[in-house]
Amino acid sequence: MADLETVRSELLDNLFAAFNRHDGAAVMACMTDDIVFDAAAGPDSCGRRINGRADVRAAFEATWGGMPDVSWECTRHAVFGDRALSEWIFRATAPDGRRIEVQGCDLFSFRGDKICTKSAFRKDRPPQPAASGSAAR
Numbered sequence: 001m002a003d004l005e006t007v008r009s010e011l012l013d014n015l016f017a018a019f020n021r022h023d024g025a026a027v028m029a030c031m032t033d034d035i036v037f038d039a040a041a042g043p044d045s046c047g048r049r050i051n052g053r054a055d056v057r058a059a060f061e062a063t064w065g066g067m068p069d070v071s072w073e074c075t076r077h078a079v080f081g082d083r084a085l086s087e088w089i090f091r092a093t094a095p096d097g098r099r100i101e102v103q104g105c106d107l108f109s110f111r112g113d114k115i116c117t118k119s120a121f122r123k124d125r126p127p128q129p130a131a132s133g134s135a136a137r
Contacts, residue, residue: 005079007113012086015073022050022064024057029114031056038119047120054130067092067100084108090122099128 002010011030018026028035037124042048050059058121061115078085094100104122108115117137 004033004113005081008079009077011110011113011115012074012076012077012079012084012108016086016088019060020071022061022070024061027060028053028057031118032111034118035115038117040120058115067088069077082110084110101127101128117134 006047015027018030031053033053033055035049035056037050037059038046039048039059050056062126070090074086075087075089075090076085076087084107086108088104088106090100090104091103092100102123102125104120106121107117107119109117
């Protein structure tokens with residue numbers, strides 16, 4: 001049987017695959033019922049804190065709905081005990097047609113084999129003009 005750190009690393013792989021499929025049920029299957037998500041941007045020092053499965057899922061679905069091509073290219077996971085770090089590149093087309101491509105990371109806490117906190121950090125880079133004559137990714 002795999003050790004808990006391996007299980008948690010595989011959970012993060014599953015989480016990012018679900019994010020990239022825009023699969024709310026699969027994303028939430030990786031999280032506890034009382035998940036706390038600190039979004040990268042918002043009015044508070046933590047960004048915007050969102051609590052509980054329903055509200056966290058709604059926040060992710062709003063991102064997918066507002067940027068239908070959004071993706072996270074995960075470049076590395078590091079799991080250490082009940083904490084983890086995932087590094088990624090966020091790519092999307094903003095609603096106004098401009099491209100977003102920024103690096104970021106998530107800090108996670110686990111309870112057992114589920115994620116109980118997710119705190120997102122993302123570089124602050126203005127969206128880039130859409131390339132003329134090229135299709136959005």
